[in-house]
Amino acid sequence: MVASIDGTGGDRPDDRTRIEALEREDLVLFINACFACTGQRELYGGRYGQQVSVDFLHRYTLGNYRRLYARSLALGLNHFNRAMIVRLLLAAGSPADGEQRAEENALITVTLAELPPQRVHKLFEALARDRVNNRRTRAVMRHYLTEARDPHFDAVKYRRRVLVAARHAHVGFDEETERFLTDPEARRQPGVFEVPLFRAYAESHFAKEALFRLPFSVAEGLAASRGVSQEELLKRGRDRMTAGERLRSQARSQRAGVRLPADLAAAPLTRLATYVCSLDPAERRRRHDELDGALRAAADRTFQRAPSPLGRIAVVADRSWSSAGSFEKRRRPLAVALGCVYLLRRAAAESVVLWAPDLSRPDLEVTARGQTDLATPLLAALRAAPDTVVIVSDGYENAPTGLAGQVAATARDRVAGCSDVAFVHLNPVFDADNLAPRQLGPAVATVGIRQAEDTLALLGFARFAQGTASLAELEAHLAARTRHYITP
Amino acid sequence: MTTPPLQRIELTGYEIAPPQAFGSLMLFPVIDPQPRADLRLARHVFGPDAGVVALPDNTTYTGYIPHALVVDWRRDGEVVAQHGATMERGRHRDPAARQVAVIDRMVRRTDRTQLRLLPLHTAFEGFLALHFGGPAIAWTEWSRRTRRHGLVERSETVTPGRAVGGLDEALSLFEIHHGQVGVLLFDGAGLLSAFVAAHPDDYRALHRSLIEDFYGDVLLQPAAAAVGGVTLALDPSSVTDLASLEQAVASVRSEWAAQAAVAAAGLINRPVTAQSVYRLSPFRLERFRTALDPAAEAHLGEAIVDGGGRIRYLKTYRLTGAQVRRAALLELLATHEWNLDAVARAGDDTRDDVVRRIENAGFGYLLNPEVLARVR
Known part of the structure; x- marks a missing residue:
């Protein structure tokens, strides 16, 4: 972290390289944190610590490297951090340089279109709360609320937040939308509205039928007061569910005795892995073919989106007790590991997968149990003579501490045939105290990971984390990704 | 048996x-x-x-x-x-x-x-x-209650x-x-x-x-x-291939039991x-x-x-530490049949020092008040 670099001291070549190295480290630290951290509680760290830590990193990077900070939006960071970058950029006002301003605006527009709507509405609410009300912020909000999305749908589904944002940015809607947002009495009078969704909402106060013309999450909230049972809600509302709603209602529908076939074939890889990890091992065994097929298909779809074939890969996946995650991120590290395993199997020409502790059952029956001994599976992985060893672990190695890193370093330095092996550690857990995902030692490049889908892109980023690439290369990488990202 | x-x-x-x-x-x-x-x-x-x-x-x-x-x-x-x-x-x-x-x-x-x-x-x-x-012998230094009922409460x-x-x-x-x-x-x-x-x-x-x-x-x-997390270092000098690396790892592992035994x-x-x-x-x-x-x-x-x-x-x-001292003191008293002079002689101490130790250990209530008053 550059704390006190003297701006005038950069003339000598020594200082120049030192400053470059520090800048590169700063950026890598920031980007790495943004791949993993979501400000949620982790098993080993509280929620507050996580938020303070990542907030500091954002403000520091924005203050020192604004252009690169904006460009990191193009790297595929997780939603939480992308929303935070947009928030801080908008709060900081437009840059004076015209070209930079145009690039930033394009990055923000594309990012908002990619983020899920609930995240964007939450971001707008935060901007309103922070009283960020510059011209660019108002324009961004207006564009998103009136043009980028269906204003009627958002007014029903995200009513409170839309109202906050509209008031803050002086966004004008058509007369009916404004009435719907601001007049609680009118919202109960079906005769007032022409727009079908608004009418359905008003009618739903009196007629159960109207409930099922509303977005599912809205219907869900109103169901109890209309006397609609869980069973009826799920049965009649299932056609209006989003894929995510469908997946999260699985257990509930089973309890209510409603058949709700989850669209496993369309679910994204990590979501699917989370779902699989939530099932009882016995049920996973029973539905092995179905779940295995779905995971394979999801991995294949992810791979096809950005096909980058890999050679001989050995995966060491941590399934120790700590991969059970926290209350807020239940079984997240385990699900990420499972997703990575499937994706790497698909992408690699040859692959070997080793769980720590050893798993004598099929991959998808994995459970979080036992100690973290990474050294033993790492040795077994090296026996397979791979090009790359990918370790998916939270980095809290305890049987014993620090041995895996030593094994990797010793193998690379002293064992013939292992000198070219690349060791990459994908870490789904952000360690707030160190401002970075926990590392396994200097021989292993550690990169944060939030979604298994990012695995292949992160393997490309690993050389920056390792420190083998220069600042110029990192900047070129960012510039290229940015160009690709904002070109329609 | x-x-x-x-x-x-x-x-x-x-x-x-x-x-x-x-x-x-x-x-x-x-x-x-x-x-x-x-x-x-x-x-x-x-x-x-x-x-x-x-x-x-x-x-x-x-x-x-x-x-x-x-x-x-x-x-x-x-x-x-x-x-x-x-x-x-x-x-x-x-x-x-x-x-x-x-x-x-x-x-x-x-x-x-x-x-x-x-x-x-x-x-x-x-x-x-x-x-x-x-005490089994009714030394007058001990309070009447102690002589009759022992430690009473502890x-x-x-x-x-x-x-x-x-x-x-x-x-x-x-x-x-x-x-x-x-x-x-x-x-x-x-x-x-x-x-x-x-x-x-x-x-x-x-x-x-x-x-x-x-x-x-x-x-x-x-x-x-x-x-601190105890870490044992792998000795890289003996490693030439994977088998010797495995051996080095195994030898690191076997050292834990010894570490624990020392601790x-x-x-x-x-x-x-x-x-x-x-x-x-x-x-x-x-x-x-x-x-x-x-x-x-x-x-x-x-x-x-x-x-x-x-x-x-x-x-x-x-x-x-205090619990050990108290128990050791009781044991010492018992081995000398609760005779303060004998305890003092055995420890090369004065009798007053022994009384002070007894009081400091929280057993002052066992002694007669006059005995305590003398050393204060």
Whole structure:
């Protein structure tokens, strides 16, 4: 972290390289944190610590490297951090340089279109709360609320937040939308509205039928007061569910005795892995073919989106007790590991997968149990003579501490045939105290990971984390990704 | 057949795995490579009240006793199901019985092959009752009450697990090994407690109950040095290929047990004075303590030992420095038949110094007020 670099001291070549190295480290630290951290509680760290830590990193990077900070939006960071970058950029006002301003605006527009709507509405609410009300912020909000999305749908589904944002940015809607947002009495009078969704909402106060013309999450909230049972809600509302709603209602529908076939074939890889990890091992065994097929298909779809074939890969996946995650991120590290395993199997020409502790059952029956001994599976992985060893672990190695890193370093330095092996550690857990995902030692490049889908892109980023690439290369990488990202 | 009681605490047949460190606490997992199921432990929870234990010799033991352990065993190495998994008569599971705050005896047989014991309290009671009878010769320095009734009452302060900084967190973050049956718990000052259950499943069930136990000396050392994660370095010089790397890793692993033994030298392999409390043939329940040397660590605890002399259940408590000094003083008085002059001569001390020591140890109430007034 550059704390006190003297701006005038950069003339000598020594200082120049030192400053470059520090800048590169700063950026890598920031980007790495943004791949993993979501400000949620982790098993080993509280929620507050996580938020303070990542907030500091954002403000520091924005203050020192604004252009690169904006460009990191193009790297595929997780939603939480992308929303935070947009928030801080908008709060900081437009840059004076015209070209930079145009690039930033394009990055923000594309990012908002990619983020899920609930995240964007939450971001707008935060901007309103922070009283960020510059011209660019108002324009961004207006564009998103009136043009980028269906204003009627958002007014029903995200009513409170839309109202906050509209008031803050002086966004004008058509007369009916404004009435719907601001007049609680009118919202109960079906005769007032022409727009079908608004009418359905008003009618739903009196007629159960109207409930099922509303977005599912809205219907869900109103169901109890209309006397609609869980069973009826799920049965009649299932056609209006989003894929995510469908997946999260699985257990509930089973309890209510409603058949709700989850669209496993369309679910994204990590979501699917989370779902699989939530099932009882016995049920996973029973539905092995179905779940295995779905995971394979999801991995294949992810791979096809950005096909980058890999050679001989050995995966060491941590399934120790700590991969059970926290209350807020239940079984997240385990699900990420499972997703990575499937994706790497698909992408690699040859692959070997080793769980720590050893798993004598099929991959998808994995459970979080036992100690973290990474050294033993790492040795077994090296026996397979791979090009790359990918370790998916939270980095809290305890049987014993620090041995895996030593094994990797010793193998690379002293064992013939292992000198070219690349060791990459994908870490789904952000360690707030160190401002970075926990590392396994200097021989292993550690990169944060939030979604298994990012695995292949992160393997490309690993050389920056390792420190083998220069600042110029990192900047070129960012510039290229940015160009690709904002070109329609 | 009488087997001699434990001579020393040995963890033969167990493996000690690398430790997990959390702040100022460090936990070494104890693993049983060949667990047997002929002795099982389970937890029996009492109500939130303080417990009063009625002892057979008409004394009572009062303390906060949140839970008891239920021990099931079989004679011939047969398998016992985990407690609660078998159909059983409702006697000891009677809900009304849990409301009763008076507990009958420390160790009590509840069925033909079932025993209820109060963990640690069984051992601690033996410690408190040390030389409880008082002087046999009526030396006039001792108060009349002491001469008639002995120590009358004796209390020690212990620290509940919840007050041990970081213990709750450490227990919840600790990753239980496959086959783990016990744990050696260290703080900055050394071994805090050792716990070994009879079976891995029992350990898993009882792991969180360690927070309900009591510990010594921890509140008094809030600034105890943080135990860093002990790391052993791999020696790269001998490595030329994968096989030699594997060997180097194996040799690092085998060093953990030695590390733990060094760290736990205050208890493991130290001579102990043991006393048999209960026979549950072929097992026997014993309570023990190490020598009361104020300069060294002192532990007390209870153990269940099988016919072969192997420890199958172990729970220990580290005495605080003050507790050791007090107990050592009582022992010293007892060996010299409570004669102050004899004690002074033996310790090359003045008689007044001995009186001061007695008062400082909190036993001033045993002496006559005039004796105390003279030294003040």
